[in-house]
Amino acid sequence: MATTNGDANTATSAQHSRLNSPVEPSANGPPFLTTRRFSTFAKETILPSFRRTIKGAVLPPGTKGYEESLLVYNGAIQPRPVVVVRPYDSEDVAQVVRICRRFGLTMSVKSGGATGYGISGQVVVDLAKTMNSVWVVTEGGDKPVVRFDGGCRVADIDEATCRRGFITPLATYQGVGAGSVLGGGLGYVGRKWGLSVDNLVEAEVVTADGKVLVANEKQNQDLFWALRGAGSNFGVVTSVVSRLHKQRTCYSGVVIYPMESVYAAKLILGRWSEAIGYGAREEMSTSAKLGCDVNGSPLVMLSFCYSGPEDDAKQLIHPFMSSLPYVPVMNSLRTRDYIQQQRNTTQYIPAAGYRYGIRGEHLTQLTPEVISFLAEAILHLPQDATRSVIDVVLLGGAITKVDEDATAWVHRKAAYEVTMIGTWEEEEQDVENKKWLDETLARLKQFSFGPPPNSQDVPAAEMATVAEKVYGSNLNRLRALKKKYDPTNFFRFNLNIEPEGGAVPDEEATEAILGAQVAEVFSPSSIEARPAQ
Ligand SMILES: Cc1cc2nc3c(=O)[nH]c(=O)nc-3n(C[C@H](O)[C@H](O)[C@H](O)COP(=O)(O)OP(=O)(O)OC[C@H]3O[C@@H](n4cnc5c(N)ncnc54)[C@H](O)[C@@H]3O)c2cc1C
Incomplete structure (x- = not known):
């Protein structure tokens, strides 16, 4: 045949x-x-x-x-x-x-x-259209939690929890979905409250054998461990329970400087990382975006989000700003509702629908050499790619207090996550923009030690090498668990982990295709028959 x-x-x-x-x-x-x-x-x-x-x-x-x-x-x-x-x-x-x-x-x-x-x-x-409900439970249980379906977007969860004066740590871009939670989930309260995975209490998962399991610290602990950083490899997560933290406001906003030269970028980012670096108070989350304004002029956009009193935040930010010989073209810092901070951040990100590529890496240090070539990359963007951006996010704080082997998310000692997001419009510009991403990534790799599970678009040929770096010292344990829960690598469309010993062929499928009664197999009596649409 x-x-x-x-x-x-x-x-x-x-x-x-x-x-x-x-x-x-x-x-x-x-x-x-x-x-x-x-x-x-x-x-x-x-x-x-x-x-x-x-x-x-x-x-x-x-x-x-x-x-x-x-x-x-x-x-x-x-x-x-x-x-x-x-x-x-x-x-x-x-x-x-x-x-x-x-x-x-x-x-x-x-x-x-x-x-x-x-x-x-x-x-x-x-999952997005039908499994997107959110339940906020702040009374009755031990501690406040939010339960959300596996098809929720960050916006759905933020809106429901913030309305009640609570936060669960999620990505900064509200358009991303539950996939971001399973791959880490780094946002503007990460240094204060940890990653999304650090706040997971429980998950309901459909595994590769078609069973619905609950995973938490008491049941299916090994699966619960794997879900927190490598989740999409182990099943379909249909609902998640996450811890809530009482916080309604933050001191936050952006400060934007023109980036006239590599020298300017080095000065701004150099002083930023000295003044508000890895050892800074964990209430402070901050990032530096190198990109362009609407006219294509290069800029540095510093974002700050302080989860504490305004005066404390100012004591950190103002001396740094005064030390710079530049006047910002925009300063939106003030105390605001956290939900507003999340909505604002989303507005700075290009809308869906452009052609784009995303790659990220972790660094232990932001050296002048790294800042120089990141700035050069922005100053030499391909034509018409001025929506592209390089985002340098400070890690540390609560993220680093979790042991490397406590969850599948391993890079706890990283000081910065650098993400390059190339964005362009036309198919003819693909080659040029991909080259820009590849070359910038290649240079960054000389200084970095591994990428995060989120922020990745990995060509199949590079998957095994990238997975080694992404999961690091947790990879062997993850491969053993993949063999246990998904030996045929059924859940393969992700930052993929090969089952220990390699994926086994799916014998069940082969037999069914050959079987004469194949169409009759699926009519479990528990599910009501429905007419053809
Ligand atoms: C513009 C932009 C901004 C971003 N900002 C951030 C950020 O601030 N912080 C951050 O941490 N990350 C960020 N990311 C990265 C993002 O978190 C990852 O790309 C993440 O995988 C996206 O999840 P998704 O559900 O939106 O995407 P999808 O493409 O729907 O899913 C991504 C992966 O997760 C799997 N998956 C999705 N839902 C489930 C589920 N319920 N059960 C099992 N597997 C599932 C999918 O199969 C796929 O492998 C950003 C990405 C973009 C494009």
């Missing part, structure tokens, strides 16, 4: 050859089917199986909602999966996993859509 992949695979393959797609097309679509037979198989067997057993929406190409579910931050990625499923609940998610495993289909999970990984499977599970 022929062993070519099906229609959907072929279409996806063409799209995935585009720049920025983090993953190569899957080589293991349904086995033993020719292209024509796969189309028939999808229409007559796969889709009816979903429709009969899923309570949420089943959206093949051409249906309302299919295209909408495939929109992600990076406008260059436009795959054509066989079907998008918007699950109603975790049992629906488990059923999708079982069907995909049975038919040998690849599956990916989308939440906020900040990456291309979430829409790279033959079946896309879009």
